[in-house]
Amino acid sequence: xxxxxxxxxxxxxxxxxxxxxxxxxxxxxxxxxxxxxxxxxxxxxxxxxxxxxxxxxxxxxxxxxxxxxxxxxxxxxxxxxxxxxxxxxxxxxxx
Amino acid sequence: xxxxxxxxxxxxxxxxxxxxxxxxxxxxxxxxxxxxxxxxxxxxxxxxxxxxxxxxxxxxxxxxxxxxxxxxxxxxxxxxxxxxxxxxxxxxxxxxxxxxxxxxxxxxxxxxxxxxxxxxxxxxxxxxxxxxxxxxxxxxxxxxxxxxxxxxxxxxxxxxxxxxxxxxxxxxxxxxxxxxxxxxxxxxxxxxxxxxxxxxxxxxxxxxxxxxxxxxxxxxxxxxxxxxxxxxxxxxxxxxxxxxxxxxxxxxxxxxxxxxxxxxxxxxxxxxxxxxxxxxxxxxxxxxxxxxxxxxxxxxxxxxxxxxxxxxxxxxxxxxxxxxxxxxxxxxxxxxxxxxxxxxxxxxxxxxxxxxxxxxxxxxxxxxxxxxxxxxxxxx
Numbered sequence: 001x002x003x004x005x006x007x008x009x010x011x012x013x014x015x016x017x018x019x020x021x022x023x024x025x026x027x028x029x030x031x032x033x034x035x036x037x038x039x040x041x042x043x044x045x046x047x048x049x050x051x052x053x054x055x056x057x058x059x060x061x062x063x064x065x066x067x068x069x070x071x072x073x074x075x076x077x078x079x080x081x082x083x084x085x086x087x088x089x090x091x092x093x094x095x
Numbered sequence: 096x097x098x099x100x101x102x103x104x105x106x107x108x109x110x111x112x113x114x115x116x117x118x119x120x121x122x123x124x125x126x127x128x129x130x131x132x133x134x135x136x137x138x139x140x141x142x143x144x145x146x147x148x149x150x151x152x153x154x155x156x157x158x159x160x161x162x163x164x165x166x167x168x169x170x171x172x173x174x175x176x177x178x179x180x181x182x183x184x185x186x187x188x189x190x191x192x193x194x195x196x197x198x199x200x201x202x203x204x205x206x207x208x209x210x211x212x213x214x215x216x217x218x219x220x221x222x223x224x225x226x227x228x229x230x231x232x233x234x235x236x237x238x239x240x241x242x243x244x245x246x247x248x249x250x251x252x253x254x255x256x257x258x259x260x261x262x263x264x265x266x267x268x269x270x271x272x273x274x275x276x277x278x279x280x281x282x283x284x285x286x287x288x289x290x291x292x293x294x295x296x297x298x299x300x301x302x303x304x305x306x307x308x309x310x311x312x313x314x315x316x317x318x319x320x321x322x323x324x325x326x327x328x329x330x331x332x333x334x335x336x337x338x339x340x341x342x343x344x345x346x347x348x349x350x351x352x353x354x355x356x357x358x359x360x361x362x363x364x365x366x367x368x369x370x371x372x373x374x375x376x377x378x379x380x381x382x383x384x385x386x387x388x389x390x391x392x393x394x395x396x397x398x399x400x401x402x403x404x405x406x407x408x409x410x411x412x413x414x415x416x417x418x419x420x421x422x423x424x425x426x427x428x429x430x431x432x433x434x435x436x437x438x439x440x441x442x443x444x445x446x447x448x449x450x451x452x453x454x455x456x457x458x459x460x461x462x463x464x465x466x467x468x469x470x471x472x473x474x475x
Contacts, residue, residue, distance in 0.1 A: 003138045003322065004244070004296055017255065032221060034251055035360045050299070050352065053191070053241075054219025055248045057361070058299050058352055070103065071323040075145055076455070077138075084192055088218030091189065092225055 004050030004057055005072055005081040006065035009033065012041045020044060024051055025069065025078055029085050031056050054088075104325060108151075111328040116153040118335040124155025131157050131287055132334055133280070133428065135273060136294035137164030137456025138322055144461035146324040152331060159428035160458035162276050163294055165241045165269075166193045167426065167450040167457045168377045171416065173269055174199030176405050180236055180267060181212040183403070187230060189223040190238040192216040197453050198417065220252035220266070227256070227264035236399045239266040244296040246270045246388065247361035250368035253390065253397045267399040267406065268390050271375060273297050274305045275386035281313045286427065290334035292327065293319035295349045300365075302357030303345050310343040321349040368394055372407065378416065378450055379423030422449035425458055432462040439463065 007024035009031075018034040018041065033041065033056045036049055048065040049056035060068070072078040124130040134140055140160045143149055149158050162168050174197050181188035181204065188204075195205045195216060208214040217223050223237035239249040249266055256264045273294060280286050293306055298319045309317050316337035320330035330348045337344060347353055368390060375387025389407065390398040400408035416422065419437045424430035432438050432451070442448035444460055451457035455464070 004299075029218075030221075031219075032248075032251060034364075035247065035358050037360070050296070052244055052296065053248045054221045055251065057244070057247075057296070058354075058358065060352060064351055067103075067323065071142075075141055075322070077141075080455075084216070084218045087192055087216040088222040091215035091217045091222055092229070 003072065003077050003081075004052035005078060006048055006060060006068050007031065007051040007056070008048050008065070009044045009046065009056065011045060015041055020056070022049070022051055022056065024085070025082055027082055027085060029054070107325055108328060111325065111332060112151055112153075115156070115328065115332050115335060118332065118339050119153040119155045122335065122339050124153065126154040129155050129157040130289045130335065130338065131159050131428070132290045132292060132331060133159040133161045133288050134292040134320075134327075135161040135163040135277060136292075136297070137167065137454065138296070139292055139294070139320065139327060140164070140458055141456050141461055142322050142324060142327055144465040146327075147465070148324060148327055152328070156331065156335075159288065160425070160461075161280070161428075162377065162380060162426050163242065163273065163297075164451075164454050164456040165245070165271060166197055166454040167422070168271070168276075168379065169194065169197055169240065169269070169450060170376050170378045171199050172376070173406075174203065175201070177204060177238055177267065178202065178207045178212070180399060180403050180405060181207055181214050183234075185233055186213065187226055187233050187235045188212065188214045188238065189217045189226060189235060190214065191218075191240065193454055194238060194240055196447065197450050198447060220249050221255075224252050224256060224261070224264060227261050228259075231263060233263060234402075235264050236403075237264070237266045239268045239270050242271060242273050242294070242297050243300045243365070244294075246369070247300060247358070247364045250361075250364035253368050253394055254364060256397055257394060262396070265397050265399040265402045266390065268369070268388060269406075270369065270388040271377070272371075272386055272388065273301075274308070275383050276377060276380060277306075277309060279380060279383045279386075280427065281309070281315070283427070285429065288315065288428075289338060290315055291317040292330045292334065293317050293345070295319060295321050295326075295353060298347075298349065298353045298357070300358050300361045302355055303347050303353065304356065306345045310345050314343045316343050316346070318346045318348045319353055321352065367391075379426040417448045420449040422451045422459075425451055432459040435459070
């Protein structure tokens with residue numbers, strides 16, 4: 001449960017709460033970017049980050065993101081992260 | 096080297112394996128007298144088995160699978176307390192999916208959910224916050240579990256709840272820390288550890304200096320590592336080279352992700368929201384001083400222990416582990432998973448008896464998944 005999954009920040013959704021939309025392995029998920037925010041949040045758009053339980057924890061470069069994703073896919077962790085995101089959506093829907 | 100073809104860069108793996116073998120020979124490591132290297136993180140344990148690194152490296156290197164999986168070190172008493180909270184009227188209990196199947200004394204969270212408790216798997220503590228916003232008439236409790244990688248996310252969620260003045264959100268805090276159990280293992284006279292592979296993503300938050308004591312006070316080398324097989328092989332080599340050269344330092348193999356001093360925002364949030372508990376109970380390891388975190392009085396309104404009078408707020412409860420379960424011995428390297436009398440018999444991933452079989456990061460589940468199951472098949 002301590003592995004992060006790379007995601008690309010595609011938009012800032014709530015400046016006050018430091019929330020952004022990230023694309024994680026083809027799935028879009030709102031994440032908190034407080035831990036990687038330096039200066040204007042808009043500067044994060046397009047950047048890659050390790051996303052852990054809904055928080056961008058560290059900025060990484062695209063090459064690192066790609067390598068990490070392959071390693072996580074091999075370990076089954078990428079699929080697990082996506083399933084957890086889906087479970088979170090289901091929890092919010094009252095399931 | 097039947098697994099080497101699975102590496103993205105088999106050539107690099109072969110070079111590293113050859114170099115590891117050279118240094119291992121140089122320091123006189125043999126199958127009979129191996130060098131014991133503990134990988135602290137459960138994610139590393141999973142990687143080692145997935146890629147068969149334990150079989151690929153020189154026979155004089157033995158991996159000891161450490162206590163670095165928060166689900167695996169969760170005592171049954173904590174699971175019981177989660178269920179007690181979840182079964183209270185009006186509560187929505189939220190948790191990461193990993194904890195759902197951990198057996199408590201009578202049942203797991205999954206079984207409690209089947210029995211009617213409103214238990215929901217969330218991806219993030221922010222999902223729990225959102226549930227609290229959407230259900231103001233309900234009490235939403237989040238099961239805060241995990242090492243320093245996960246701790247800041249719960250802290251930031253609590254800070255956000257405080258800013259919004261959410262009165263129906265609280266956290267059952269069971270966050271634990273990595274350095275103290277390492278110290279406990281090093282202080283254990285029965286343990287024989289020659290070096291460590293440090294956790295990558297925990298270190299992304301805390302940096303590398305919290306491990307200084309391992310090198311300075313105990314004279315043991317440590318290399319903080321990433322999760323790819325080549326990262327792990329490189330880290331093994333770094334540890335071996337330190338041994339060969341008589342050095343004991345904290346080295347950072349995962350510098351592309353791990354900053355020397357960690358993540359300042361995360362550390363500030365942790366410091367603001369939590370304080371260290373005098374001691375905390377670990378499955379298999381017992382009480383370890385200063386190894387757990389509790390929510391500071393300033394955020395008491397968000398502390399489920401205070402709100403529900405449970406956990407350490409209600410005093411320590413003694414709960415024995417399941418009979419025959421050897422998770423403790425396996426976690427301290429005293430026993431291999433296949434040596435546990437319950438492995439593959441009373442304890443399988445489908446019907447786990449102990450936590451090391453529940454989580455995919457647990458040594459027993461990894462053994463089972465990547466070939467260990469063969470060890471208990473009856474002989475023809």
